[in-house]
Amino acid sequence: MLAKRLQGIILMPAPRSAKSNGGGGNDHAAGAPSRAIRMPRRRKADCFGDMSATPRTGAAPLLVVEGVSVRFGGIVALDSISFAVAGGQICGLIGPNGAGKTTLFNCLSRLYRADRGAITFEGRPLLSASKHEIAQCGIARTFQNLALFRTMTVLENVMIGAHCRARGGFFADALALPLTRREEQRIRERAMALIDEFALGAVAGTPAGELPFGTQKRVELARALASEPRLLLLDEPAGGLNHEEVDSLRGEIQAIRDRRGITVLLVEHHMNLVMRVSDQVVALNFGRKIADGPPGEVQQNPDVIRAYLGDAA
Amino acid sequence: MTLANDTPTALSAAAIAQAGSRRLQRLAMGVFCIFALGLPFVASGYHLFQFAQVLIYAIALLGLNILTGYNGQISLGHGAFYAIGGYAMAILATKFDVPYWATIPVSGLICFVAGFLFGLPALRLGGLYLALATFALAVATPQLLNYRGFDAWTGGSQGLQLGKPHAPFALPLTSDQWLYFLCLVCAALMFWAAANLVRGRIGRAIIAIRDHPIAAETMGINISFYKAMCFGVSALYAGVAGALGSIVVGFISPDSFGLFLSLSFLVGIVVGGLASIWGVLFGALFIEFVPNYADQLSDLFGESAKALPGAIYGILLIGLMYLMPTGVAGVIRTAPGLLSRLFSRPKRV
Ligand SMILES: Nc1ncnc2c1ncn2[C@@H]1O[C@H](COP(=O)(O)OP(=O)(O)OP(=O)(O)O)[C@@H](O)[C@H]1O
Ligand SMILES: [Mg+2]
Numbered sequence: 001m002l003a004k005r006l007q008g009i010i011l012m013p014a015p016r017s018a019k020s021n022g023g024g025g026n027d028h029a030a031g032a033p034s035r036a037i038r039m040p041r042r043r044k045a046d047c048f049g050d051m052s053a054t055p056r057t058g059a060a061p062l063l064v065v066e067g068v069s070v071r072f073g074g075i076v077a078l079d080s081i082s083f084a085v086a087g088g089q090i091c092g093l094i095g096p097n098g099a100g101k102t103t104l105f106n107c108l109s110r111l112y113r114a115d116r117g118a119i120t121f122e123g124r125p126l127l128s129a130s131k132h133e134i135a136q137c138g139i140a141r142t143f144q145n146l147a148l149f150r151t152m153t154v155l156e157n158v159m160i161g162a163h164c165r166a167r168g169g170f171f172a173d174a175l176a177l178p179l180t181r182r183e184e185q186r187i188r189e190r191a192m193a194l195i196d197e198f199a200l201g202a203v204a205g206t207p208a209g210e211l212p213f214g215t216q217k218r219v220e221l222a223r224a225l226a227s228e229p230r231l232l233l234l235d236e237p238a239g240g241l242n243h244e245e246v247d248s249l250r251g252e253i254q255a256i257r258d259r260r261g262i263t264v265l266l267v268e269h270h271m272n273l274v275m276r277v278s279d280q281v282v283a284l285n286f287g288r289k290i291a292d293g294p295p296g297e298v299q300q301n302p303d304v305i306r307a308y309l310g311d312a313a
Numbered sequence: 314m315t316l317a318n319d320t321p322t323a324l325s326a327a328a329i330a331q332a333g334s335r336r337l338q339r340l341a342m343g344v345f346c347i348f349a350l351g352l353p354f355v356a357s358g359y360h361l362f363q364f365a366q367v368l369i370y371a372i373a374l375l376g377l378n379i380l381t382g383y384n385g386q387i388s389l390g391h392g393a394f395y396a397i398g399g400y401a402m403a404i405l406a407t408k409f410d411v412p413y414w415a416t417i418p419v420s421g422l423i424c425f426v427a428g429f430l431f432g433l434p435a436l437r438l439g440g441l442y443l444a445l446a447t448f449a450l451a452v453a454t455p456q457l458l459n460y461r462g463f464d465a466w467t468g469g470s471q472g473l474q475l476g477k478p479h480a481p482f483a484l485p486l487t488s489d490q491w492l493y494f495l496c497l498v499c500a501a502l503m504f505w506a507a508a509n510l511v512r513g514r515i516g517r518a519i520i521a522i523r524d525h526p527i528a529a530e531t532m533g534i535n536i537s538f539y540k541a542m543c544f545g546v547s548a549l550y551a552g553v554a555g556a557l558g559s560i561v562v563g564f565i566s567p568d569s570f571g572l573f574l575s576l577s578f579l580v581g582i583v584v585g586g587l588a589s590i591w592g593v594l595f596g597a598l599f600i601e602f603v604p605n606y607a608d609q610l611s612d613l614f615g616e617s618a619k620a621l622p623g624a625i626y627g628i629l630l631i632g633l634m635y636l637m638p639t640g641v642a643g644v645i646r647t648a649p650g651l652l653s654r655l656f657s658r659p660k661r662v
Contacts, residue, residue, distance in 0.1 A: 109531055135533030147528035149521045159514075160521050164533030166514055170542055173513040174506040180513055187514065227533065 062087040062263050063108075063231055068117030070103055070287075077103040079287040080117065085280065087230075090257050090264040092278035092295065094271070096307055099284040101267040102144055105233050108265075109141055110134055121231065135164040140229035142220040144236045144267075150209030154200050154219050157208050158191040161226025194222040198252075214245050221252065231263045232256060238270040246273060253277050275299060283307070345594075349497055353490040361489045362561065363601060368496040369557045370597035372503045374581040375590065376550020381579070382587035383511055384543040385523030386435075387443055390450030392575035394424045394548040396458065396567075398555025403473040403565045404466055413478050413560050417499065420556035421549045428548020432541035451575040458567035472566025475559060492561050499557055503550060508590050510546075519543060520588070551578075584633060586642025595641035603629060 061084040070078040078100045085091045093101050106112040108119060110131040119126040121137060129137060140161070149157050166187050168180040195204050198218045203211055208219055217237060224232060234253070238246045250273055256262050268274045274281065274295070281298040283291040285307040291298045298304055353361055377391050401420040405411040411419070431450070438446055458467050467473070480491035510516055521529040522536055530536050559565045577600040585596025604626055611621035637644050 111527060111531070130535075131530045132533050132535040135531065141531060143528070147525050147531075149524035149528065151524055152517070152520060156517055156520075160517050160529075160532050160534075163514060163518055163521075168514055170510065170515055170546060173515040174510040174546075176509045176513075184513060223532075 092274035095284035138230035140224035141233035161223035373554035374593035376547035380547035390447035394551035396570035398552030402556035424552025425549035429545030432544025586640025589642030592642025
């Protein structure tokens with residue numbers, strides 16, 4: 001394991017050049033907190049607004065994390081973490097086990113409460129939103145340890161992903177009003193399109209819990225995309241995948257950004273993957289940020305190398 | 314269409330199995346409709362009353378199954394909502410002269426509000442604690458109904474006597490037949506609504522909360538609201554059932570709403586099959602008829618077997634759970650697949 005990571009760090013491929021979407025590609029400094037740029041969207045717009053995949057220019061930070069701290073009893077899981085991710089970027093988040101990567105994701109999903117700090121998404125303060133409002137805000141995620149609805153079919157899982165993008169309530173559904181039928185049809189079509197895209201057609205009617213691990217990971221990805229996010233959080237999407245699956249995952253992640261214009265925050269131990277797809281890499285260790293910049297720089301950062309190799313380096 | 318990239322054999326086998334099970338489903342539905350509509354002209358008196366009671370129980374079980382089977386919240390106290398529905402009906406009819414048919418939706422709404430309000434604080438309770446809280450509800454309700462202070466409304470331990478309604482519009486039906494049809498129409502409506510609810514977007518959210526609450530919340534589902542709504546909706550079902558129960562029995566007293574009723578509801582949904590709409594019919598048949606048959610069976614053993622009906626009921630229940638751990642619905646769900654697999658073995662690729 002360690003050897004593999006070492007190899008990842010030392011023999012890493014050439015970092016990607018700046019992306020076509022705006023000059024801010026690797027220029028993370030341009031994304032210094034400037035909340036005034038994007039006005040908070042109204043909820044209505046969040047629900048039904050135009051989600052067209054126009055790539056964002058790299059200038060405006062989509063996500064700003066400022067001084068976020070989380071502690072569990074005596075453990076400081078996150079210690080005043082600050083960074084910003086520009087729209088249309090793929091930002092890698094790396095660090096050894098227990099560094100606090102998942103904890104940070106959980107703060108973004110509001111599953112954990114940040115003890116201090118602020119998180120701003122599209123100019124909106126995120127920490128005052130409730131857990132169930134995050135999806136509607138435009139943030140979707142996958143989980144490190146799969147979190148599918150196991151008794152539900154793949155199609156239903158993906159349709160649940162689109163829950164926050166459809167209308168209807170208990171009584172409209174119980175009475176099968178025309179509105180709910182239209183919405184159901186729309187969600188189903190979108191889910192089927194995603195299922196095709198991720199080659200899940202053959203298992204669309206299978207309960208998710210019965211599928212092999214790698215397939216379940218793809219279902220989770222499709223489910224996350226069904227909510228039409230503008231920021232996608234991927235927690236170790238390559239974990240447990242074989243070589244070919246990782247290769248196709250890399251293509252999928254790039255396509256998510258390039259074709260849909262979705263900004264991606266990627267937690268991954270697979271160094272090769274992170275360094276190849278990321279425009280920006282943030283490295284954590286023991287809850288602290290130890291590096292932040294283009295993959296090439298972060299890789300050479302002595303603190304990062306020490307974090308991965310221990311004191312021996 | 315979208316399944317185009319499947320292997321053709323797998324697809325066609327699945328499609329055949331699905332079409333087969335759909336045809337079986339339609340057949341079963343047809344047989345059931347003929348049976349349900351023809352029954353009042355064959356069965357009479359007490360038997361017809363029993364089948365009306367089956368339909369009423371089925372409505373209550375449907376509500377409990379939405380809460381417990383689909384949403385994963387356990388309730389040992391649904392007899393309480395059944396009682397509230399029954400008393401709401403009786404009080405509205407006797408004290409306010411509301412026509413009996415109009416009391417049904419009103420009782421349902423009263424129970425919806427009661428259930429929603431009970432569900433809100435119950436949100437904090439999971440698993441066993443929720444079971445205890447609802448258990449307390451089931452224990453407290455009959456005593457509250459007996460309470461002297463409410464005598465003017467509830468009639469205390471004497472209960473309330475209701476007249477037996479006759480068929481309207483000069484329909485050529487006896488009172489028993491009419492009441493049966495009233496229950497049948499209500500049950501059909503409630504089944505239709507429940508089936509709509511669980512297969513749509515809201516139903517998916519309800520099941521998602523049961524399967525993985527954290528992921529459900531991350532998908533944008535407001536868990537607290539949905540859970541409280543499930544409580545409300547299931548109480549509404551119990552309330553409608555309770556109101557129909559009062560109408561059909563023509564009498565109401567606290568004794569009919571003991572703990573055994575609440576537990577019977579739970580038995581009913583497990584026997585019928587958790588998270589199943591049609592299964593509750595079998596659950597309702599079970600809780601209506603099996604205790605009766607257990608009584609009759611124990612009579613065969615003579616005087617010395619006074620304690621046996623409970624034991625026979627228990628043994629039957631245990632046996633059933635061993636034979637069909639997923640309830641009747643589980644057996645029915647797997648049966649068509651088994652049959653079609655037996656008759657048309659898909660070739661290995
Ligand atoms: N719910 C929790 N309760 C207590 N401690 C927690 C909790 N969640 C995380 N921690 C602790 O916080 C620290 C950071 O954990 P986290 O899961 O964020 O690490 P990670 O970077 O995701 O690691 P990995 O690469 O192994 O997934 C660890 O020390 C962990 O034990
Ligand atoms: Mg983690």
